Amino acid sequence: MRNQEFEKWIKAAGIRAVKTIAQAAAAGIGTAAVMGQVDWRYTVSAAVLAGVLSLLTSVAGLPELEK
Numbered sequence: 001m002r003n004q005e006f007e008k009w010i011k012a013a014g015i016r017a018v019k020t021i022a023q024a025a026a027a028g029i030g031t032a033a034v035m036g037q038v039d040w041r042y043t044v045s046a047a048v049l050a051g052v053l054s055l056l057t058s059v060a061g062l063p064e065l066e067k
Contacts, residue, residue, distance in 0.1 A: 008065060009058070009062065009065060012058070012062045012064055012065055013054075013055055013058035013062060014055075016054050016058060016062070017051040017052075017054040017055050017058070018051070020050050020051055020053075020054040021047045021048065021050060021051040021054075022047075023050070024046055024047040024049075024050035024051075025043055025044070025046075025047040028042065028043035028046050028047065029043055
């Protein structure tokens with residue numbers, strides 16, 4: 001039973017992290033485009049960091065997995 005719970009958590013946290021990465025990348029690209037040039041290294045690193053922070057935040061709990 002524990003393994004199934006962990007798999008559900010990994011899936012839910014992964015989906016959240018991917019969404020967060022996409023949002024951070026879109027924000028970085030949009031902001032940089034207004035300024036005239038996209039720094040892709042900064043945009044990718046900020047998006048990846050946002051994904052890692054999302055996973056760490058998910059350790060505290062995911063409302064979609066609450067019973």
